Amino acid sequence: KQEVTQIPAALSVPEGENLVLNCSFTDSAIYNLQWFRQDPGKGLTSLLLIQSSQREQTSGRLNASLDKSSGRSTLYIAASQPGDSATYLCAVKRGGSNYKLTFGKGTLLTVNP
């Protein structure tokens, strides 16, 4: 059974700081890994998708890495802003009959002005 863990559960940083969010998964037989953000009372917004054959993906101030063999991914946020405050979720997609995404419980990020 695939399990996804995100550390830390919560993180508070001052504006402008660079930060790293961590995601680990127990079964390395994945198709891809996706990072999302969720604002309070809202749905999930896709940030980055990394295929199993890729090592990293970048979008603006965000950089996600994937080390499939060790079951780890990181989301690096450069020059954090108060608008980055949200819950960040990682999810892995594994094969089988339903191709479901298995989610971690998220990291609640607060960026203080």
Add this chain to the structure above:
Amino acid sequence: GAGVSQSPSNKVTEKGKDVELRCDPISGHTALYWYRQSLGQGLEFLIYFQGNSAPDKSGLPSDRFSAERTGGSVSTLTIQRTQQEDSAVYLCASSLGAINTEAFFGQGTRLTVV
């Protein structure tokens, strides 16, 4: 459409009533997922559709839950005889294909059973 659309956005129902939640995926997306997010909990997988077929329904928490998808597009999640523990946000997602494509989520339906 521009994104995944879910309706209603909020639903309050009395215990024992049936409810229907609707999901309109992004046009052309063949894969559709339902998830449930309870207060303080992670996202719980409910069911996946590829086209109109649901290969695996084992994520549905009880036989009070059912889902269907018609025309490879709109999906409906039905909860019969609602219970208070069914209160949660129900999220729908779609993707272009089953495997190596990005999943996009709707804004969710917040269900409250009183």
